Amino acid sequence: MNSPRNRLIYLAQSPLATRALLQKVIKLDPTCSKIFHHSTNELVNTYQLPVRRAEKLYRYIKQYQEDCSVSKKLADFKIWTILDQDFPLLLKLIPDPPVILYGLGRSDYLQHSPSLAVVGTRHPSQLAKQHMYRLLKPLVDREWLFVSGMAYGIDGYAHRIADYYKGRTIAVLAGGLLHPYPSKHLDLFHRLAKNHLVISEYPPHLKPERYHFPERNRLISGLSFATLVVEAQERSGSLITADQALEQGREVMAVPGAISLAQAKGCHHLIQNGAKLIQNTYDILQEWELIKRNWRQIRSEIH
Template identity: 75%
Template structure:
């Protein structure tokens, strides 16, 4: 493992280092050589740290060596940096790409195609499982991969459908891999790390915070050619994922439901605003046929 890569990974483990800082650093100093030679004053002047934080980060950097205990603990995880050749190209060019990804499971899934993001409410209707089976089972049989967020409800259903029927799935979680969330899905997390893939952009030791959930949505949409919303309330996390997909130039599809269903309002709003209405699996396959040439050129 080359030195500049280790330096970036080590730096990212510090609680003083934010996503925006990592983005600025990798743009200006891809091999991390300059920051490791910075004084605490230069950290203040150039990177806008407070005096106290600059001093703390300076001492943290000075403790780096390629066999540091922090780096040893990370060896159980697969790690991709944005400079790695096997970093997923679909993510590299989104407006706000993750700089580092941590994974457990099948690393080859990260570049599998076609991949479909499947999202929706944590409180699905009683018909949700039936509708998801009707639409997704054929895609499993055609070797599609589903990307979702391992949340309760629709996310969990998507992962379980892929797993039960011998398909492929990726879970993108909020927080680090040592703190899977929600606790109700610990069995699912274990199953996915054994047979599929779970990833996060947060270092493994980081506990999930509220703001992590909307942040991780851009990775869910970014890994897939399209985002399919099954059930979603208005102003929900699923609609944030749909917005992220549009910003990334991805397709958005939505499944309609009864107008009396609260969980349908978000989907109906998406359809009113141009999302593709999905009534059967053919609608999804047709969208892929129209999109795959552009997608495969990324």
């Protein structure tokens, strides 16, 4: 029980331990043991913490025991830490990788290739749904995997297409797995957790916060060789995901729409700025054919 990964997992359950702090802990001491022996002053000086936060973290750390109740509370979840051999390879390559992931379902999906992020508006047009079926169903038949955020609209529809046609999909949540959001997608959440994979970088007990959503989006793009935006307004979370994909060195694709449609403006903006215009499934397959050799080589090298 008293291993580096268990110490890291224990630290991560505290709201005092941000991702930045956990990354610094690992950088300074991969065994994650020294922090458990620091005084409050050492926590302040080593990690540049405010005094009150350091005092609270010190008290939390002192509660750690080898057989602590944290392990029992997390027993139902698959947990990957960045210290583990089976930590998702693709997420190691992004600028700000998660330190810990919690999951329910098919853990092998994190190694599946090719994987495509599918994102878009929460209020899609009827035409967008038709486009998604025509674009994505042939990819399901080719055993592609879709990554999305289980939100209303495009995200949920991407998951449902994969599930209905017996494909593969990963949902990345913006809160802990004990608090799936949105609540109206609770049935979808349970279906995905049973037959596919649902993951989060936030401890299971943590409720979603507004700032979690843009943080979550970097994992959606990070798990995929490309991000496909189906419909999106000019200022939207989907465009944030597209920006993060570009920052991560991934491809961005966009489906055009009617010039009078507000939900199409974000896609048109992406296309104007270099995103690949997607008119049919062949366009997506062509993009994968162009880069798959390099993509697979990168995966094999970091493996």
